[in-house]
Amino acid sequence: MTDESIRAARLLDAQAKASLLFAEIETRRLVTAGQGERAVSDRVRDLANEMFGTTHYWHKRIVRSGPNTLLPYRENPPDRVIGADDIVFADFGPIFEEFEADFGRTFVLGDDPVKHRLRDDLATVFAAGRRAFEADPDITGKQLYAEVERLAAEAGWQLGGWHAGHLVGEFPPEHNNWEDVDSHIVPANDKPLRRADEAGKLLHWILEIHLVDVERGFGGFYEELLDL
Numbered sequence: 155m156t157d158e159s160i161r162a163a164r165l166l167d168a169q170a171k172a173s174l175l176f177a178e179i180e181t182r183r184l185v186t187a188g189q190g191e192r193a194v195s196d197r198v199r200d201l202a203n204e205m206f207g208t209t210h211y212w213h214k215r216i217v218r219s220g221p222n223t224l225l226p227y228r229e230n231p232p233d234r235v236i237g238a239d240d241i242v243f244a245d246f247g248p249i250f251e252e253f254e255a256d257f258g259r260t261f262v263l264g265d266d267p268v269k270h271r272l273r274d275d276l277a278t279v280f281a282a283g284r285r286a287f288e289a290d291p292d293i294t295g296k297q298l299y300a301e302v303e304r305l306a307a308e309a310g311w312q313l314g315g316w317h318a319g320h321l322v323g324e325f326p327p328e329h330n331n332w333e334d335v336d337s338h339i340v341p342a343n344d345k346p347l348r349r350a351d352e353a354g355k356l357l358h359w360i361l362e363i364h365l366v367d368v369e370r371g372f373g374g375f376y377e378e379l380l381d382l
Contacts, residue, residue: 158305158356162382164253165322165358169379172248172257179244185261187238191217194236195244216245223373224366226315239264241272243375249370254322256360258268260374269372272365275309276376280363283318287361287380289349295335295343298361302339306365314364316340319380323359347381360382 175198179185182219184197189374195217219242222231236242245258260273279302286301287293290341302318335342350356361380366373 156192161253161323161355162358165255165379165381168248168253168255169382172246172255173206173378174249175246176244176257176259178205180261185217185236185242185244185263187236187240187263190235191242192217192220192233194242198244198246202246205262215247216243218375219245220272221371223375224314224368224371226364238262239266239269241266241269241372241374243373245377256320256322256362256377258312258362258375258377260376266337268367268370269374272311272372272374275311276363276365276374279305279309279365280350280361280376280378283363284380288347291348292346293348294346295339297342298347299339299341299343302361302363306363309365311365311367314366314375315325315362317362319359319361319371322358322379323355 165252178201179198184201185194195215199215216227218225219234219236219240222234223241223243225231240263242263243258243260247254247256260276262269262273277364280304280338283302284301289300299318303313306313317340321337336345347357347359359380360377362377364373
């Protein structure tokens with residue numbers, strides 16, 4: 155295997171473990187009403203350690219519920235107790251054997267049809283965004299952001315953050331400047347996403363879908379690898 159194929163395989167393996175972790179979160183019903191967001195985050199942290207010996211994360215662990223789901227990554231809202239009819243999302247970046255996973259999913263408690271539709275639309279918008287990436291070998295961050303924004307509006311939602319994805323790779327991340335537009339899928343990034351860094355390594359990307367309904371006061375989140 156080439157160095158590039160090894161890097162790709164390690165990133166895919168990290169994501170597969172993150173997917174197993176989130177499946178176990180559902181199986182064990184860790185996201186439940188009456189629990190504080192931080193308590194759920196700590197339980198997920200302990201579960202990751204139990205399953206994989208994971209003790210490091212490349213970004214802060216996020217569990218948000220209700221109106222907190224409207225807020226982008228940078229915000230740090232006060233801890234909130236999850237309600238019986240809440241929508242909740244989790245965003246975790248566990249490190250598996252020095253490679254980053256960045257994985258997000260949304261959970262709906264109760265029977266609110268709009269919240270269930272939002273949860274389902276997250277995966278639909280993600281898949282359509284990934285198809286747009288696959289269809290255009292020269293697609294830029296600006297173009298993909300515009301397409302994700304269009305897809306969100308078509309489904310009746312707004313985007314909740316300033317970007318729709320970012321670079322991912324080995325830990326510690328080389329591209330960790332969160333003000334650097336070239337490292338993000340944003341309107342200001344005119345560079346093609348398929349390119350190499352200064353060392354000649356191919357760049358790998360996370361596609362991040364944060365959809366919100368400001369009037370109703372909630373949002374949802376979905377993310378995983380874009381290009382692998």
